[in-house]
Amino acid sequence: MIEKDGVHGVLLHHRTADGKPPVTFAIAAQQTADVHVSECPYFLISGSSDAFTARDMWHAIKEHGSFDHLDSITTSACSERGSSIGAAVAASVTLSPQATHNVTFSLAWACPEVKFPCGKIYHRRYTKFYGTDGDAAASLVHDAIMDHGSWESQIEDWQRPILQDKRLPEWYKITLFNELYYLNAGGTIWTDGSPPIQSLASIEGRKFSLDMLNGDFENLTGIISQNNTAVDILDRMASILEKIHAPIASNSAIGTSLLQGDENIGQFLYLEGIEYYMWNTYDVHFYSSFSLIMLFPRLELSIQRDFAAAVMMHDPEKIQLLHDGKWASRKVLGAVPHDLGLYDPWFKVNAYTLYNTDRWKDLNPKFVLQVYRDTVATGDKSFAQAVWPSVYMAMAYMDQFDKDKDGMIENEGFPDQTYDVWSVTGVSAYSGGLWVAALQAASAMAREVGDKSSEELFWNKYQKAKSVYEKLWNGSYFNYDNSGGKTSSSIQADQLAGQWYAKACGLMPIVDKEKAQSALERVFSFNVLKFKDGKRGAVNGMRPDGTVDMSAMQSREIWPGVTYSIAAAMIQEGMVETGLRTAQGIYDAAWSQEGLGYSFQTPEAWNNDDQYRSLCYMRPLAIWAMQWAISPPKLHKEPWTGTSEDALIKHQASFSRVAKLLKLPEEEHSKSFLRVIYEITCSRLRS
Known part of the structure; x- marks a missing residue:
């Protein structure tokens, strides 16, 4: 996906069968002066193929700590019939002893269409803001990384008056929000x-x-x-x-x-x-x-x-x-x-x-x-x-x-x-x-x-x-x-x-x-x-x-x-x-x-x-x-x-x-159980 504001990631386009709506997944991390982000756009999860596998992906991380050394040709293929693929993002950071550092990852997906069994298709609400293209997943994952702190703060502001209300027992506060x-x-x-x-x-x-x-x-x-x-x-x-x-x-x-x-x-x-x-x-x-x-x-x-x-x-x-x-x-x-x-x-x-x-x-x-x-x-x-x-x-x-x-x-x-x-x-x-x-x-x-x-x-x-x-x-x-x-x-x-x-x-x-x-x-x-x-x-x-x-x-x-x-x-x-x-x-x-x-x-x-x-x-x-x-x-x-x-x-x-x-038309009186048995018996005798 295109890098923006230091957000690097990979898109996985899933084209479903039987006319079901497509879905695109995005996984990304934010690169900063202290954090380096690299991507593995393809590895084989299941299926018979000589392609780059999940085992190879983990070996690359173990050996190099990033995906920078991957062969782009090896890791840029579409899945074959009967197989499934994955993608990965790695964020690397150098730490001094006893130091900590926050690294932000995000997963999002775009499935712009809802298809009901009758065949009718509707667009989801988020498409009003992100469009109907499956690549909207890139924008979604970007916004999640950039704005999640604000979202969490707003959630805390909403919950705080109830959580701090001393009239309310603790079990009630927990259950009130969890039932949502x-x-x-x-x-x-x-x-x-x-x-x-x-x-x-x-x-x-x-x-x-x-x-x-x-x-x-x-x-x-x-x-x-x-x-x-x-x-x-x-x-x-x-x-x-x-x-x-x-x-x-x-x-x-x-x-x-x-x-x-x-x-x-x-x-x-x-x-x-x-x-x-x-x-x-x-x-x-x-x-x-x-x-x-x-x-x-x-x-x-x-x-x-x-x-x-x-x-x-x-x-x-x-x-x-x-x-x-x-x-x-x-x-x-x-x-x-x-x-x-x-x-x-x-x-x-x-x-x-x-x-x-x-x-x-x-x-x-x-x-x-x-x-x-x-x-x-x-x-x-x-x-x-x-x-x-x-x-x-x-x-x-x-x-x-x-x-x-x-x-x-x-x-x-x-x-x-x-x-x-x-x-x-x-x-x-x-x-x-x-x-x-x-x-x-x-x-x-x-x-x-x-x-x-x-x-x-x-x-x-x-x-x-x-x-x-x-x-x-x-x-x-x-x-x-x-x-x-x-x-x-x-x-x-x-x-x-x-x-x-x-x-x-x-x-x-x-x-x-x-x-x-x-x-x-x-x-x-x-x-x-x-x-x-x-x-x-x-x-x-x-x-x-x-x-x-x-x-x-x-x-x-x-x-x-x-x-x-x-x-x-x-x-x-x-x-x-x-x-x-x-x-x-x-x-x-x-x-x-x-x-x-x-x-x-x-x-x-x-x-x-x-x-x-x-x-x-x-x-x-x-x-x-x-x-x-x-x-x-x-x-x-x-x-x-x-x-x-x-x-x-x-x-x-x-x-x-x-x-x-x-006013509804008058209903016929329900038949009694004996009446039903009688009618079934008569119909069998007639046949």
Whole structure:
């Protein structure tokens, strides 16, 4: 590579097979008045050849202390098929007895393209600054050598206030920063924000369709004159229906279409876990997103824009569900997707197929809560304006799950939320609390964008839902659900997720302080202390008699990320020592020398036998929610001025029209096991 500022090195160009993107490695050292740098650009690592070998390379260093004596012809060849090569850099320095000297080496690589299995290719974010040529590795390694001291200093400046905070125990400081490993190790991809390199015209578009039985678009005269968000949403829906074969860009979760000016900092993907291959799994990002909004807020806004765009997607492609073999649309209009896909992210969302997540009860509320939190955390009004239509549509979509029209959504008797093998029926502490908080967040979001009628609409719905939610209170905590089933009275560790997020967003609490503290004390006493003496975190479900809820795999698991979020909720309620003690169980299990050995691979879960599930998982980044609670950021909110009932009835009619159009078709009742056996037997007899 070309010498610059004394930086000498070697480039290794790796041309991959099968059309995969190329990669170039660079290794270099800096030559100074005291340090001499020499290079070995080629040596054979494996393969049958008479070329200069690794053994020869080490012999040269042993004999001469540098590579200056190498024959340039011998060491300047390309690798042959079936062989692999390496390169080396040597830095030589003469030292007096007892003297020391620092020598700076650096390794970097340039892989400018990201190619997904669908064939689409994107440029990585760094190419905005270093170009798309593989030789950018030379510039990267040069800048690392020249600037690493400044980078390290800035990292220390960032960490110092927390490390010197005497309120915080040492284990917490260690774990807080170490859990950030996942932002790098979680399969992270950061693109330059441009569309795929291929021409969009060459990519087949998808066909849009909606079930028109739920309503009609022709009879809108009764609400067109109202000039409110519902009309805008209806116009968008009508536009979608007109595009029978829409361009690909209009049916994708590319949130950069919502950007203005130079706000585009690219698109960001990270895996749910190294065993669960889905990009930006949203029900989990709900927990881990505190790390991004606190440390990389513009990346967090980018993710939320992508999901806002995804809310407006409708993809009728049928996918088969794993749990019952039925077929469902990949993603319907108004539903927040479970994830942004895998093989073709942003264009083909929902790689998750265990259940139909269009019927999940937590995704849409989590979207509304997150975008409101991100709005007030950043003060970015242009972001709020861009995502507001998606917020409104996401809330309208959920109206269909309020079966009895009391303002509260009901779970449908299957695992229709992030605890996806733990069934729940009726009004529930987890999903119900998220819904109550989301209604308040939607009202506050409307206030941020100046939509007074929507602010009043959602505030009215919030008050109704809140009164229903309070019926889950049993005097000590909130029941798991109101179905009256065997586990309805279970103590769910995550029962106050809605309260936690509402307070984190600067909203009014959805339950009063006494109830919140009582519920969290019960979680601490039962889910934490009655499980391995509090040294493993909070088990998800406990029975009132002090035994673990064994009704499902996930009810008897400890989820580190959820434990961190519960600790954050405790801290917000003034229970600081209780919160830290709860979270310390995760440190004891995952990070301490006496623990289970999960350092830098914190799993999604472990059980009472200390058996883990899904190493290297996204959710434990939720420890940054604890830091948010310990040192709350300044929030940029519009002041609440109260509401009136004047336009509420008219706007309710508009909202109901949108909700009706978004309603899913009625599902067939699931066949019983005996019915399935009967039909299989009959078909065999007929054959």
